Amino acid sequence: xxxxxGFRDFYPEPLPHPNVASADARQYIFDKWxxxxxxxxxxxxxxPPLEPLELYxxxxxxxxxxxxxxxxxxGGREIALRPEMTPTLARMAAAHERNYKKPIKWFAIPQLFRxxxxxxxxxxxxxxxxxxxxxxxxxxxxxxxIALLIDTLRSFGLTAADFVIRLSSRNAWQEFFNQxxxxxxxxxxxxxxxxxxERDSADDSRKAxxxxxFSLDEINSFITxxxxxxxxxxxxxxxxxxxxAEFVSVDYRVIRGLAYYTGPVFEAFDKKGEFxxxxxxxRYDGLVKLISGGKVDLPALGFGFGDxxxxxxxxxxxxxPKFDAALDCFCLIEDETLRDDSLNLIQDLRSAGYAVDYxxxxxxxxxxxxRARELGATRTVILERTSAGELSAKIKKPRNSRGKNHRxxxxxxxxxxxxxxxxxxxxxxxxxxxxxxxxxxxxALVELLQRQCGLAPGAxxxxxxxxxxxxxxxxxxxxxxxxGIEPNGPMREAGERLLAGYPNFHxxxxxxxxxxxxxHSVDLITAAQAFHWFNxxxxxxxxxxxxxxxxxxxxxxxxxxxDGPFQEAYESLLLAYGTDYAQVNHRNIDVKAIASFFSPNPxxxxxxxNAQSMDLDGLTGRLLSSSYAPEPGxxxxxxxxxxxxxxxxxxxxxxxxxxxxxxxxxxxxxSAG
Ligand code: HAM
Numbered sequence: 094x095x096x097x098x099g100f101r102d103f104y105p106e107p108l109p110h111p112n113v114a115s116a117d118a119r120q121y122i123f124d125k126w127x128x129x130x131x132x133x134x135x136x137x138x139x140x141p142p143l144e145p146l147e148l149y150x151x152x153x154x155x156x157x158x159x160x161x162x163x164x165x166x167x168g169g170r171e172i173a174l175r176p177e178m179t180p181t182l183a184r185m186a187a188a189h190e191r192n193y194k195k196p197i198k199w200f201a202i203p204q205l206f207r208x209x210x211x212x213x214x215x216x217x218x219x220x221x222x223x224x225x226x227x228x229x230x231x232x233x234x235x236x237x238x239i240a241l242l243i244d245t246l247r248s249f250g251l252t253a254a255d256f257v258i259r260l261s262s263r264n265a266w267q268e269f270f271n272q273x274x275x276x277x278x279x280x281x282x283x284x285x286x287x288x289x290x291e292r293d294s295a296d297d298s299r300k301a302x303x304x305x306x307f308s309l310d311e312i313n314s315f316i317t318x319x320x321x322x323x324x325x326x327x328x329x330x331x332x333x334x335x336x337x338a339e340f341v342s343v344d345y346r347v348i349r350g351l352a353y354y355t356g357p358v359f360e361a362f363d364k365k366g367e368f369x370x371x372x373x374x375x376r377y378d379g380l381v382k383l384i385s386g387g388k389v390d391l392p393a394l395g396f397g398f399g400d401x402x403x404x405x406x407x408x409x410x411x412x413x414p415k416f417d418a419a420l421d422c423f424c425l426i427e428d429e430t431l432r433d434d435s436l437n438l439i440q441d442l443r444s445a446g447y448a449v450d451y452x453x454x455x456x457x458x459x460x461x462x463x464r465a466r467e468l469g470a471t472r473t474v475i476l477e478r479t480s481a482g483e484l485s486a487k488i489k490k491p492r493n494s495r496g497k498n499h500r501x502x503x504x505x506x507x508x509x510x511x512x513x514x515x516x517x518x519x520x521x522x523x524x525x526x527x528x529x530x531x532x533x534x535x536x537a538l539v540e541l542l543q544r545q546c547g548l549a550p551g552a553x554x555x556x557x558x559x560x561x562x563x564x565x566x567x568x569x570x571x572x573x574x575x576x577g578i579e580p581n582g583p584m585r586e587a588g589e590r591l592l593a594g595y596p597n598f599h600x601x602x603x604x605x606x607x608x609x610x611x612x613h614s615v616d617l618i619t620a621a622q623a624f625h626w627f628n629x630x631x632x633x634x635x636x637x638x639x640x641x642x643x644x645x646x647x648x649x650x651x652x653x654x655x656d657g658p659f660q661e662a663y664e665s666l667l668l669a670y671g672t673d674y675a676q677v678n679h680r681n682i683d684v685k686a687i688a689s690f691f692s693p694n695p696x697x698x699x700x701x702x703n704a705q706s707m708d709l710d711g712l713t714g715r716l717l718s719s720s721y722a723p724e725p726g727x728x729x730x731x732x733x734x735x736x737x738x739x740x741x742x743x744x745x746x747x748x749x750x751x752x753x754x755x756x757x758x759x760x761x762x763x764s765a766g
Pocket of ligand 1: 225395397400
């Protein structure tokens with residue numbers, strides 16, 4: 094049996110047929126709508142999909158009433174499927190407005206039903222993002238809503254080249270009408286004709302206008318020459334102050350088809366004019382009073398933004414991401430005697446926040462592997478029993494960037510133990526993120542180390558807290574002999590993997606306080622992003638012991654700048670969600686501590702500019718590589734990522750955000766104090 098015309102079936106991607114809709118794209122759209130609404134401080138509400146018919150016959154206007162799916166229910170009530178959300182919102186707000194501080198800022202994503210003539214961009218069911226403000230007469234609210242609409246469109250990657258908000262005024266048209274026609278009962282019919290001017294033929298419009306006593310020419314002249322009203326000018330000024338002027342233009346072709354609008358109105362259109370309106374809204378100051386039978390009088394305004402045109406537009410502009418099952422991990426069960434242990438591991442991984450799938454029934458290994466790839470799993474994990482009878486887990490990446498199979502990576506015993514431990518440290522995702530997403534260091538740092546700190550071919554360098562090897566690699570590239578001192582196992586192993594090709598690299602399981610290096614064996618000691626973790630007194634003693642006479646110490650930090658809107662928002666996110674950000678933030682290190690470390694020797698310092706541009710994956714990885722970022726399973730983890738996505742959506746330019754850093758270097762000699 095076929096589905097009803099104008100309705101959609103939503104399937105997970107990849108889509109089985111061009112004639113069906115994407116459940117993944119729908120979720121993607123909903124996520125962006127929610128994220129941007131929350132950025133603007135809107136709270137989510139919902140109402141029933143069925144309402145009394147009367148709710149719409151009161152004030153929505155004849156057009157939408159003509160499109161209602163309505164019927165008499167078994168109790169004899171006249172009811173309708175909701176064709177729009179605004180009357181429901183007016184009813185809900187009127188019922189409990191006293192419990193909410195004004196202005197009320199609410200959003201919803203209802204599915205709406207209209208028996209419309211089917212055409213491009215218009216179906217008989219659609220999802221509509223509604224954002225409304227109640228209880229505010231000031232035009233600042235109108236501008237706030239339009240800004241939200243613009244930022245929502247921008248969060249999908251659309252730019253001023255793609256869309257424009259046409260701003261108009263029901264008041265201006267009402268005045269136009271009143272000056273020429275004393276019969277206010279004809280006003281709604283007049284608005285309807287103006288609303289359809291662009292879609293109807295000039296002849297049809299002229300005839301309809303003639304009947305009401307208007308000429309098409311005077312209408313066209315008003316549209317082309319009408320100056321912005323004072324209220325529109327105020328909205329434009331507010332938007333210009335936000336840097337959003339280029340997204341809006343005054344356009345009196347817009348009047349809005351619904352009957353209840355009272356003031357500024359607006360619609361979003363694609364710039365090429367290929368699609369129907371993307372979104373529309375405006376002020377409706379009288380609706381709450383009308384729907385509450387005069388009991389509650391609340392000014393209100395809002396917009397509705399459907400998913401149908403938006404989807405078509407994003408598809409046409411190539412702005413939809415590729416969707417897959419977004420699995421973090423597929424567990425291969427090749428040895429059926431390990432199925433129970435595998436199930437146990439799978440449950441552990443899931444409770445740590447990883448999306449994991451596996452074959453429910455025994456299957457050939459290559460079939461399981463193929464399925465892992467089809468599902469887009471970023472890794473596979475397989476349990477094996479070692480010759481000593483212990484369980485160990487092997488992790489593989491099913492494909493590399495070129496889509497070929499990855500060489501299986503064998504992780505050390507400690508790493509496998511970590512994986513099986515009941516701990517969110519499994520996969521040491523922090524380490525992976527560290528490797529991929531930590532900022533590097535500027536070329537000027539190498540020059541400084543060469544000129545001032547004795548970095549030269551053959552020099553012996555101890556890189557303390559060498560971690561995943563970011564600075565170490567720079568030193569090795571300058572032909573130094575480098576000892577990477579790193580106490581953290583997974584970090585050290587990541588460094589070893591990165592630097593496996595450098596014969597001059599020596600990985601050492603040691604600490605700053607006990608490096609294991611020989612007395613007076615080192616020309617230069619570096620510590621990048623690490624000094625704040627050390628016990629300064631013991632470290633000092635150890636450094637004096639291992640440094641050659643005249644040897645140098647360089648303490649290095651990438652200090653993320655916190656000025657500018659994006660950096661400030663990121664900083665607030667860290668303060669809100671970081672487990673102990675305020676305490677471990679290395680910015681808390683004071684120069685006095687450094688001075689007393691070098692004392693009695695003098696030390697010098699340098700500030701070198703550095704930057705890191707990232708896409709959303711990069712920004713997420715960058716955040717998760719920080720020790721204060723809550724891990725999967727922590728209650729702050731998901732909310733933090735959600736907010737991060739919203740933050741990215743707001744601040745990205747061409748899909749990238751940039752962190753600016755100062756690379757700070759404090760350097761000098763050390764002598765027994
Ligand atoms: P509307 O102009 O009727 O306004 O609809 C707003 C948006 O919903 C349209 O711009 C379009 O994106 C989408 N839409 C409407 N009808 C269809 C359809 N048949 N198929 C697909 N998409 C459709 C309202 O509904 C107002 N209640 C909006 C509002 C909220 N005003 C104040 N607050």
